[in-house]
Amino acid sequence: MRKTVPVIGMACSACSANVENKLNSIEGVNEASVNLVGRTALIDFDPSRVSLMELKKQISDIGYDLVIDEQQCVEQIEAREWILLRRKTVLSLVFALAVMCLSMGFINVGGHDSANQLSLILALACLIVCGRQFYLAAFKQLKHGTASMDTLVTLSTMITFIFSTFNTFAGETAWGAKGFEWHTYFDAVTMIIAFVLTGRMVEEKAKDSTASSLRQLMGMSPKTARVVNKKQPVEEDAHGEMVPISTIEKGDILEVRAGEKIPVDGEVTWASSFMTDDAAYVDESMITGEPTPAVKRVGDKLLAGTIPSQGRLRLRARQIGEDTALAQIIAVVRQSQGSKAPVQRLVDKAASVFVPVVASIALVTFVIWLIVGGIEDFPQAVMSAVSVLVVACPCAMGLATPTALMVGMGKAAERQILIKDAAALERLCKVTALVSDKTGTITIPNKDIVDFTRTTGMAIDERETLKPNASAAIKKLKKMGIEVHLLSGDNEEAVSYWARHAGINRYKSGVMPADKEKLVTQLQKEGQIVAMMGDGINDTQALALADVSIAIGTGADVAMDVAQVTLLGNDMLSVPAAVELSRKTVKMIWQNLFWAFIYNIVSIPVAAGLLHIFGIDFQITPMWAAALMALSSISVVLNSLRLKFMRTI
Numbered sequence: 194m195r196k197t198v199p200v201i202g203m204a205c206s207a208c209s210a211n212v213e214n215k216l217n218s219i220e221g222v223n224e225a226s227v228n229l230v231g232r233t234a235l236i237d238f239d240p241s242r243v244s245l246m247e248l249k250k251q252i253s254d255i256g257y258d259l260v261i262d263e264q265q266c267v268e269q270i271e272a273r274e275w276i277l278l279r280r281k282t283v284l285s286l287v288f289a290l291a292v293m294c295l296s297m298g299f300i301n302v303g304g305h306d307s308a309n310q311l312s313l314i315l316a317l318a319c320l321i322v323c324g325r326q327f328y329l330a331a332f333k334q335l336k337h338g339t340a341s342m343d344t345l346v347t348l349s350t351m352i353t354f355i356f357s358t359f360n361t362f363a364g365e366t367a368w369g370a371k372g373f374e375w376h377t378y379f380d381a382v383t384m385i386i387a388f389v390l391t392g393r394m395v396e397e398k399a400k401d402s403t404a405s406s407l408r409q410l411m412g413m414s415p416k417t418a419r420v421v422n423k424k425q426p427v428e429e430d431a432h433g434e435m436v437p438i439s440t441i442e443k444g445d446i447l448e449v450r451a452g453e454k455i456p457v458d459g460e461v462t463w464a465s466s467f468m469t470d471d472a473a474y475v476d477e478s479m480i481t482g483e484p485t486p487a488v489k490r491v492g493d494k495l496l497a498g499t500i501p502s503q504g505r506l507r508l509r510a511r512q513i514g515e516d517t518a519l520a521q522i523i524a525v526v527r528q529s530q531g532s533k534a535p536v537q538r539l540v541d542k543a544a545s546v547f548v549p550v551v552a553s554i555a556l557v558t559f560v561i562w563l564i565v566g567g568i569e570d571f572p573q574a575v576m577s578a579v580s581v582l583v584v585a586c587p588c589a590m591g592l593a594t595p596t597a598l599m600v601g602m603g604k605a606a607e608r609q610i611l612i613k614d615a616a617a618l619e620r621l622c623k624v625t626a627l628v629s630d631k632t633g634t635i636t637i638p639n640k641d642i643v644d645f646t647r648t649t650g651m652a653i654d655e656r657e658t659l660k661p662n663a664s665a666a667i668k669k670l671k672k673m674g675i676e677v678h679l680l681s682g683d684n685e686e687a688v689s690y691w692a693r694h695a696g697i698n699r700y701k702s703g704v705m706p707a708d709k710e711k712l713v714t715q716l717q718k719e720g721q722i723v724a725m726m727g728d729g730i731n732d733t734q735a736l737a738l739a740d741v742s743i744a745i746g747t748g749a750d751v752a753m754d755v756a757q758v759t760l761l762g763n764d765m766l767s768v769p770a771a772v773e774l775s776r777k778t779v780k781m782i783w784q785n786l787f788w789a790f791i792y793n794i795v796s797i798p799v800a801a802g803l804l805h806i807f808g809i810d811f812q813i814t815p816m817w818a819a820a821l822m823a824l825s826s827i828s829v830v831l832n833s834l835r836l837k838f839m840r841t842i
C-alpha cells in the first residue's frame with residue numbers, strides 16, 4: 194500500500210532525513226521518501242504488518258508527527274502552526290531588542306550588574322517561551338541518536354547562556370581579578386533565537402509558494418454538488434438540492450450551471466444553452482489546455498473541475514472521489530513533488546552526517562583557541578565555537594533540490610504536463626533523441642469530415658490532421674539538439690507526407706511494436722538518451738524501454754501507466770516546453786547546491802577565526818552567524834521561486 198502522509202515539525206534536511214530513516218527502519222515499511230518542502234512522506238508499507246497509527250507513534254518519539262486522520266485538515270493545522278510561529282518570532286524580536294538595548298547601555302537600570310541580571314531574566318524567558326521547540330526536539334532526537342538543526346541551535350544557545358550566566362555572577366572573580374576582560378552574551382542568545390525563527394518564518398512562507406500549483410489544482414475540486422434526483426430519470430424543470438460532495442454516489446444525477454464547477458466525472462444526460470437546445474459549452478482548459486470551450490451533448494464525457502461556460506447540463510456520476518481524472522492528476526503531482534531526484538540522495542547522505550561534523554569542528558575550534566591563546570582566550574574560544582555551531586546550515590543544502598523540483602513540476606502541471614517522478618525530470622534534460630508514434634501522437638482525427646470513409650488503397654487518410662503547433666515543436670526540438678524519429682504502421686506515402694509536413698527527416702513506415710522497441714535499443718547503444726512518445730497499446734514496449742517515456746493523455750490507459758511524462762493537451766509545444774523546463778529546473782538545482790556548499794565552506798572557517806592566522810582581525814559573531822544562517826536558507830528558496838516567473842516555450 195502506498196500512501197502520502199503529511200509530516201508536521203520538519204525544519205531542515207536533517208529533519209527530513211531523520212523521519213525518512215526512521216520510517217525505513219520500521220518493520221513492514223517497504224520504502225519511504227520524505228519531502229521537506231512538501232512536508233509529506235510517501236510511504237510504501239504492508240498494512241498487515243504495521244499500521245499508520247504505529248508509524249505515527251514511532252515518528253512522534255523522535256520529535257515529529259504524521260497526520261493520519263483524514264478528518265483533520267492539514268491546511269488548518271499548518272495555519273495554526275504558522276500563527277504560532279509568527280507570534281514566537283515577533284516576541285523573540287522584542288526580547289532581542291530589549292536585551293540589546295540593555296547590553297549597549299541604551300536603557301539605564303542602575304548599573305552594569307543590574308543590566309546583566311535583567312538581561313539574564315529576559316534571555317531565559319526568550320529561551321523558554323520562544324525557543325522551547327528547539328530544546329524539546331533536540332532532546333527527543335538525542336534519545337534516538339539523531340541530530341538536526343534543532344541540535345545546533347540548542348547547543349549554541351545553551352552554551353552561550355550558561356557561559357553568560359556564569360559571568361554575570363562570577364565573571365569579576367574568575368576573569369576580572371586576573372586582569373582579563375569579560376562580557377555577557379545574552380544579546381547573542383536572544384538574537385540567535387530571533388534570527389532562526391525569522392528565517393524559518395520567511396522560509397515557510399516561501400516554501401508555501403512553491404506548492405501553489407498543487408493548491409491551485411486542489412482548488413479546482415468543488416466541495417458541494419447539486420443533486421437533482423438519486424439515480425432516477427428527471428424532468429427538465431426539477432429542482433436540485435445542494436449536498437456535500439462526499440455524499441455523491443455513482444449513478445446520481447447532478448445538475449451544473451454556467452460558471453459552476455463540475456463535481457465528478459460523468460456522462461451528459463441532458464444539456465441546453467441559449468445557442469442550442471441539445472448542447473452546452475464546457476471550458477476544459479484547466480485539464481486539457483484547449484482554449485476553446487468543448488461542445489457537450491447527451492452521452493459525452495465530463496471531467497470534474499471543468500466549468501460550463503454557457504448553458505446548463507445534467508450528468509450521471511460515473512467516477513467519484515479519488516477515482517476522478519482530476520483527483521488522479523492531483524495524486525500524480527503530489528507524488529512527483531514528493532519524489533527525489535538522484536542528486537538529492539547524495540545530499541541526504543551529506544545532511545545525515547552534517548550536524549555531527551559541525552559539532553566536531555566547533556569542539557576543535559574551542560580547543561585550538563585555548564591551546565593558542567591560553568585561558569585568557571577562553572571567552573573567545575567559547576564564542577568562536579558557538580559561531581561555528583550557529584553559522585553552519587544544513588537547511589540550505591536540504592532545500593536546494595526539493596524547492597526547485599516542486600516549482601518546476603508545479604509549473605509543468607500548469608502547462609498540462611504531468612511528470613511522475615523527480616528522476617524523470619532529471620533525465621528529461623539529457624534527452625538527445627525523440628522517437629514518436631504518428632497516429633494520435635503528432636496527428637489527430639479531422640472532426641470536420643464526418644461522412645468520409647477511407648477506401649482500400651487510399652494513401653492518405655483525410656479524417657487525419659497535424660496536431661496544433663506540431664511543426665513548430667519539431668523545429669524547437671531540433672534547435673535544442675534533439676533528433677526526432679517518426680515511426681508508424683501506416684503506409685510509406687502517408688508517413689512520408691506527415692513527416693514532411695511536421696518537419697521530420699527520420700521516419701519509417703509499416704513498423705510493428707517490436708520495431709519501435711528495436712529502434713529505441715539501437716539508439717541507446719549509440720550512446721543516445723532516448724525519449725519515446727506514444728499513445729497506444731502498441732507503444733508500451735518501447736515506452737517501457739526508453740530512458741524517458743512520454744504518453745498522450747487522450748491515449749490508452751496502459752500507455753499512461755507506463756509513461757513517466759503525460760501530456761494532457763493536444764498542443765505539441767508541450768514537448769519542447771517539458772524539455773526546457775527540465776533543463777532550467779536541473780540548472781537551478783545545481784545553482785542552489787553550489788551556493789549552499791560555498792556558503793558553508795566559506796562561513797564555517799571565518800566563524801572559527803581562521804582569518805586571524807593571516808593577520809586579519811575579522812570574525813563572524815554568534816549574532817551575525819544566526820542572521821547569515823537564516824539568509825542562506827531563504828536565498829535558496831527565493832532562487833528556486835524564480836522558476837515560476839521564467840518564460841518557457
